[in-house]
Amino acid sequence: MLKFSNTVVFSISLRIFFSILLLVAIIPQAAGSTVTTLTPSGIFPVTSSLISISFTSPPLPYGTLTSYTKQATDHIKTDENGNTWLSRNGKRTGAIVGLRQENLFRFSGTSFTLPTPTIFDKAGSYTISSEEDQTYRQPVPVENIGRKSLPTDSVWDSTGLQVQVEHTIYLKLAAPLQAGATYHLTLPPELDNAPITFTYQPELQISKAIHVNQIGFRPDAPAKQAFLSLWAGSLGPIDFAPDTSFSLIEETSGKKVYSATIVQKKSLSDQNEDAFNRNYNGTNIYLLNFSSFTIPGTYHIFVDGVGRSPAFKINSRIWRNPLYLALRSFYHQRSGIALTPPYATLQRPRSLHPDDGQEVMTSDARLMDTGNGFIEGLDNFSELKRQATSTPLKNGWGGYHDAGDWDRRIQHLLVTRNLLDLYTLFPEFFSTMSLNIPESTNTLPDTLDEALWPLDFFCRLQEADGSVRGGIEATGHPYFGEPSWLERHQLLAYRPGIWSTYLFAATAAQAARTLSQSTPERAEDYRRRAILAMQKAEELLAQDPHQPFQVNDARNLAAIELFKLTNDPVWHQIFLETTVLTQPGTPLFRDEQHDQAEAAWSYLQAANEHTNSEIRANCRSAILSSADSLVAAQEKAGFSWLKDPSRPPFAGAFTIPFTRDVIRAWILTGNPRYSAAVELSMQSVLGANALNLSYTTGLGSTPVRHPCYPDARISGQEAPAGITVLGPLDLSFIRGNKDKLLHSYGSFCYPDIRQWPVVETFLDLFWFPLMTEFSIETMAKQVYTWGFLAAYPTREITPAAYTTP
Numbered sequence: 001m002l003k004f005s006n007t008v009v010f011s012i013s014l015r016i017f018f019s020i021l022l023l024v025a026i027i028p029q030a031a032g033s034t035v036t037t038l039t040p041s042g043i044f045p046v047t048s049s050l051i052s053i054s055f056t057s058p059p060l061p062y063g064t065l066t067s068y069t070k071q072a073t074d075h076i077k078t079d080e081n082g083n084t085w086l087s088r089n090g091k092r093t094g095a096i097v098g099l100r101q102e103n104l105f106r107f108s109g110t111s112f113t114l115p116t117p118t119i120f121d122k123a124g125s126y127t128i129s130s131e132e133d134q135t136y137r138q139p140v141p142v143e144n145i146g147r148k149s150l151p152t153d154s155v156w157d158s159t160g161l162q163v164q165v166e167h168t169i170y171l172k173l174a175a176p177l178q179a180g181a182t183y184h185l186t187l188p189p190e191l192d193n194a195p196i197t198f199t200y201q202p203e204l205q206i207s208k209a210i211h212v213n214q215i216g217f218r219p220d221a222p223a224k225q226a227f228l229s230l231w232a233g234s235l236g237p238i239d240f241a242p243d244t245s246f247s248l249i250e251e252t253s254g255k256k257v258y259s260a261t262i263v264q265k266k267s268l269s270d271q272n273e274d275a276f277n278r279n280y281n282g283t284n285i286y287l288l289n290f291s292s293f294t295i296p297g298t299y300h301i302f303v304d305g306v307g308r309s310p311a312f313k314i315n316s317r318i319w320r321n322p323l324y325l326a327l328r329s330f331y332h333q334r335s336g337i338a339l340t341p342p343y344a345t346l347q348r349p350r351s352l353h354p355d356d357g358q359e360v361m362t363s364d365a366r367l368m369d370t371g372n373g374f375i376e377g378l379d380n381f382s383e384l385k386r387q388a389t390s391t392p393l394k395n396g397w398g399g400y401h402d403a404g405d406w407d408r409r410i411q412h413l414l415v416t417r418n419l420l421d422l423y424t425l426f427p428e429f430f431s432t433m434s435l436n437i438p439e440s441t442n443t444l445p446d447t448l449d450e451a452l453w454p455l456d457f458f459c460r461l462q463e464a465d466g467s468v469r470g471g472i473e474a475t476g477h478p479y480f481g482e483p484s485w486l487e488r489h490q491l492l493a494y495r496p497g498i499w500s501t502y503l504f505a506a507t508a509a510q511a512a513r514t515l516s517q518s519t520p521e522r523a524e525d526y527r528r529r530a531i532l533a534m535q536k537a538e539e540l541l542a543q544d545p546h547q548p549f550q551v552n553d554a555r556n557l558a559a560i561e562l563f564k565l566t567n568d569p570v571w572h573q574i575f576l577e578t579t580v581l582t583q584p585g586t587p588l589f590r591d592e593q594h595d596q597a598e599a600a601w602s603y604l605q606a607a608n609e610h611t612n613s614e615i616r617a618n619c620r621s622a623i624l625s626s627a628d629s630l631v632a633a634q635e636k637a638g639f640s641w642l643k644d645p646s647r648p649p650f651a652g653a654f655t656i657p658f659t660r661d662v663i664r665a666w667i668l669t670g671n672p673r674y675s676a677a678v679e680l681s682m683q684s685v686l687g688a689n690a691l692n693l694s695y696t697t698g699l700g701s702t703p704v705r706h707p708c709y710p711d712a713r714i715s716g717q718e719a720p721a722g723i724t725v726l727g728p729l730d731l732s733f734i735r736g737n738k739d740k741l742l743h744s745y746g747s748f749c750y751p752d753i754r755q756w757p758v759v760e761t762f763l764d765l766f767w768f769p770l771m772t773e774f775s776i777e778t779m780a781k782q783v784y785t786w787g788f789l790a791a792y793p794t795r796e797i798t799p800a801a802y803t804t805p
Helices: 014-026 319-329 381-386 410-425 425-430 444-458 498-515 520-543 548-564 569-578 597-604 612-634 660-669 670-685 708-713 739-746 776-794
Strands: 039-047 050-056 066-068 074-078 084-088 091-097 103-104 127-129 144-156 160-172 180-184 196-199 210-212 223-227 245-250 256-261 263-267 286-291 296-305 313-314 360-366 390-394 471-474 491-495
Touching: 039 196, 050 286, 084 103, 144 313, 180 520, 210 296, 256 708, 319 444, 319 776, 360 381, 381 390, 381 491, 410 425, 410 498, 410 776, 425 776, 444 520, 498 520, 498 548, 520 548, 548 597, 597 612, 597 660, 612 660, 660 670, 670 776
Parallel strands: 360 491
Antiparallel strands: 039 050, 050 160, 066 103, 074 084, 084 091, 091 103, 127 180, 144 160, 180 196, 210 223, 223 286, 245 256, 245 296, 263 286, 296 313, 360 390, 471 491
């Protein structure tokens, strides 16, 4: 769940964030005796007189999950947070995990000391010489030096925090290098490295200053672009000549197929990237626009005097693989089943199933009355535990795990609604998409099977009177080293509540309508459940009509979905009574007052003759107004990310584009301005950003490597592809107890991480969930965007279908 306003409430990553803070206190920072070596990478040009070189410490071995057999020298101690630590022969060995305490997460036992990073900082320690360049015939010291240092991986081990570090050194040269000449770079003697010999060939050398979408572009994409910029750590912003030319190069032949001149996109002095009057880039940004080029193939960008980009494709099917991976990632979040071949890339035993001893008990706390619902500032577990009962819940399995813990909440039904909407918009496209899931052999399209997985979980949480529980939650954050299938916290089911019941009614009604032709028996079951839930929610409302605005929004959505399902005018009347869109100019969303975007869109999809023309006009106008505001804000953003201008810069602001209303504006109008905005927003996610990172696992040439995905890290496997992490954040917006974790990792950062430009402030660390976590809701939003980009070229738009009669 994410809320934002001038007072920030952030609860996606904080679930795990505070549990990690406990580890900082429990395990001291490591101080090993062996000084590790740092391996230099190749030379990367920035300009002809500025080059960079990176030094990286060795990869870290991870702990391993094994069975546990008690030995005579074992000493077991449970700390105040419930973690069970094993010491063997007087040495801390790992953590005992699992319901039966039969497993051991064993530390790797690695211990080393990193070299003092200040050895990099003396410009006089670097000299350049060349037999081919007269200027450098004798060794010449570099004029100036900059450095950016950061941790790139970490483990908590028996001796404390161990990190892998990367130091990127920027060397300002006394004179420009000559293309084709060979040079020798002498390094500081403390590194004990031989001089590095390199040939300056910018047309062949990848430059960190060129930022491009690493998967590519459709030939007919209305926006094809890359960026040129660099913030060089302690050396500060680097600028480029405004008349610099760039070329598009065919990868195999080396042929130049397009050329143009860079154009400044965003000045460092321009402080209006959003409503906070900020510039998040720390340097000037230049645009490399090649939108008019349409020939399919594999290409790279070359910027004169700078270098080249990674290769990318121009291909009409370029968005299909991101969509496929994103849809497949939901399967890997399924709870209550084993993940096995041939369906799963990440394998694990069955998780959180009552038959395996992980019994679910009930609580008398409603989800909406907890910190995971509407109560700002309340922790995740206290109210749920305070009202726990001794009554077991039968058949409480299924749904999706969240990212770093195992909650399954009613908010996850956004997956169902988004996938059903995509299928309704593009039925032919999604009917033929195979996802290699266990249901692939049945008659339903795989996209619908995946959409129904979380809905069926909440069907199991529906009571006989129609009310629906808000989900299932553990009583605490996962213990250290404990994966989902060994979870030993008590699992508790929220009490049925009015909000969760309305949301279920809306989703089940949408499913019933979507499946009415293909699987009528299943559709009838969803129909029955939706009507029963709606009737029960109305009964609860009559008993207590004073409800938070979120309940009215859920009722509004449920009413229009029930009306579209049944054609019963009673539900239409409730929609009209609960909609805020009674006057022109009312926005879809107003912080802490209403959010009726889903209902407005659903109303426009209802048959014209059965709806109110004025309300339809207001819904349409509100969606277009929201889209126009978002596109206008995108035009001010240096890297063309797409976020609500008032959304604080964290929690996916730069990596989970707010495309929903822009997509719907395109459906309503067919205006290519909207589809271009959506494409641009995802290009910045996939490498066209300051760090040249793809923030989605498994996509691009440099994807994130360490998402906060405990089942993968603990079991020694790669996280599934297709997951987009939360990404960079503005540390000034994070409230509360953050200093311990930031100090632990910030001590490896240079300059001070609090001084970095916001778009640079990302650490690809499993143990830093504020940046590397994700949620089922962020996955649902992202797949909606991938789905649109992959499918919309196949659809002929008929805007008249969404206008007033």
